[in-house]
Amino acid sequence: MSEADKPRKNLKVAVLGCGSVGSQVVRLLTEQADDLASRAGATLELAGVAVRRLDADREVEVPAELLTTDAIGLVARDDIDLVIEVIGGIEPARSLILAALENGASVVTANKALLAEDGPTLFEAAEKAGRDLYYEAAVAAAIPILRPLRESLAGDKVTRVLGIVNGTTNFILDKMDTSGAGFAEALEEAQDLGYAEADPTADVEGFDAAAKAAILASLAFHSRVTAADVYREGISEVTAADVASARDMGSVVKLLAICELKDGPGGEAVSARVHPAMIPRSHPLASVREAYNAVFVESEAAGQLMFYGPGAGGSPTASAVLGDLVTVARNRLADTRGAGESAYAARAVLPMGETLTRYHVAIDVDDRAGVLAAVAAAFAEHDVSIKTVRQEGRGADAQLVVVSHRATDAQLSATVEHLRGMDAVREVTSVMRVEGGGE
Template identity: 75%
Template sequence: MSSDPSSTDRPLRIALLGCGVVGTEVARLLTREADELARRVGRPLELVGIAVRRLGRAREVDLPQDLFTTDAKALVTRGDLDVVIEVIGGIEPARELILAALESGASVVTANKALLAEDGATLFEAATKAERDLAFEAAVAGAIPIVRPLQESLAGDDVRRVLGIVNGTTNFILDAMTTTGAGFSEALDEAQRLGYAEADPTADVEGFDAASKAAILAGLAFHTRVTIGDVHREGISDVTAGDVRSAGEIGSVVKLLAICEKIDTPDGPAVSARVHPAMIPTSHPLASVHGAFNAVFVESESAGQLMFYGPGAGGAPTASAVLGDVVAVARNRVREVFGPGESTHAQLEVLDMGRARTRYHVQIDVDDRAGVLAAVAQAFAEYDVSIRTVRQEGRGSDAQLVIVTHEAEDAALSATVDALRRLDMVRDVSSVMRVEGAS
């Protein structure tokens, strides 16, 4: 499998696509830790080319200028590469370049969550055909090792649920709203001032980033091909300071969660993948994840409950995960083997959001008169949704019912909320939020 099988001591040739925050740190580690990496791999690693959009730009790494090129396609197809590292992101030209690298005989390490979630199947098929590795630990949660545990360490177990905080920007914002009482806009402004949020934060605050990661996690956990189109997505831009206060009143905090579950249905097991804000009890391990940190909570049949915690983004943490993959892939090149590819043998049905099972926390502004509670309870009963707790707050024009349900299918819960809005004694359903992680 080696591109030069006659040489057993030559350096393994590495090409880097992208030299932004992450790429710069990868290049720095490859050069600074060259001797140690060589000892770990068994052969030296030689950085032979870096593809960038613009030459001559000032970069925070001291490298020979002749390493840099704007012709990424020529770099990945030169024919003598062992590993290509892709950290440019986006769909194209990343997809074209990864496919070209695999076809030209190189293994690939990528941090590209968006591409893997949209068209991972094409990449994995190309890697299998080429008998090369496609490694992507950095695509899900920065430095946190979660891909390899799901792919290898838990390969003999039955994973039932993966529950994660996988976006540091949204966690920072929601944590600030919880600890300071700030509204969403104020917390977002602070996140941008401190560099935790981009000037255009849409991918983060509207849940696109987390949805890509949820698709990858669900595919790994349940051996089923899941794309971003299969993931229900809601962001946090509609979360109010009132929602956060309400969560506190029931001993919970609000988090943006990626939730991947194996659900038993009458037709057999199926998969659900969703991203949305939810109330989670303060007793749950994920509730204690503060600031821009990430954490992934795994529940499996034999191992039980496991949590993986750490920095989920940033140049150095992400580069750490990239270099971990580079070492693993390089070791495989030395031994002329390749690791596990995509596992889709289960081919489970991917359910839509309506069939996911969850709980709702509902705040209802109501008329303060007799019969209101009975009418509201009847709306829940009509859709076979059981009420767990109910309390009344305020009197007169400020009367409000706060209801937490037992678990039910999301479609039934949503239909119940629609029915509540049609009641003449209901002035407004002022807040609806899912509740996760509670018994």
């Protein structure tokens, strides 16, 4: 009997949530059932879909007999082998995942917020149960980035992960750069096109990107990093003038997730931060347009790698979910499990104040002799070297634009506060970090 003629085993799949991602997962499970079975080595039978309301409108039609509002009852069924969690949020997702693992199911999740807040609890539960917990879809949707960090680069030392991991903010900043629009106008366009939620706080204030940065840093540096460990600034204060100033410097403004290995007081430490920054237009991330995501990885042996693609949306995220599902199904058939949490390095997280960075500072000043010298003296007092300085406007419109060399964030922050207290300074109108383009 050939392999094709052998009867396949049957693995039953429960899906928790049937929103934009869950509905696409259900669609792909149904439409690609034969191909998925061939790749997994078993029929992946959709056994139930947990939803909040049975009568809600959905993107795909789900047979009524598969729908249930009893999510805990679904994951507790003895015949469920694999559970897909695409509800999002902390609860009830955490309780449902823990119940599924305890009941012997392997789990695939796209829940970045939960993993960033309480990942160790989930990983420990998976280890205890001897089951898989996979989560490729939690960061950058269809872009394969977590598995390369966990597996492909397992023999290398990753030193830096730099990424655009939120499509909403990238769309807004791209529109501000290409059209000259202000933040509010670009946000409204993003909402009209469906790229931004009615309440865009999680995206524009950097919470979404910070959760993803925590996951990336944890994997890259084999240390536990939570969202609370990640320094976070959003883009709501970025102005059209900031974007124009970046353009004058040959740069572009992007919301970046930056995870690095740095020298700390007790040895190597992790730096994890999310904030808007100016990067040179020659940098690979500068060309990432609209709602796309990209992650730039640097390692000692492989050098520089870049992963690019759609970072959000129902179908792209479902693609990553199904990829994980095939893997955990194979593991289930082989009675094995994939790599669990790797936190052996247990590196400390470096406070933002100790992180080396550069600042772009725009300062409204009195147009009189000695002001430039006084401003330079303020930088020097805090041991911050100036890379470039230029004056724009005259009289009441006089402004100095200063770009520093690298210094600690604490030194640069103290310099800005010093400037704000100077008689010759009317206002510090803009402060933005600068990445790339030298020291």
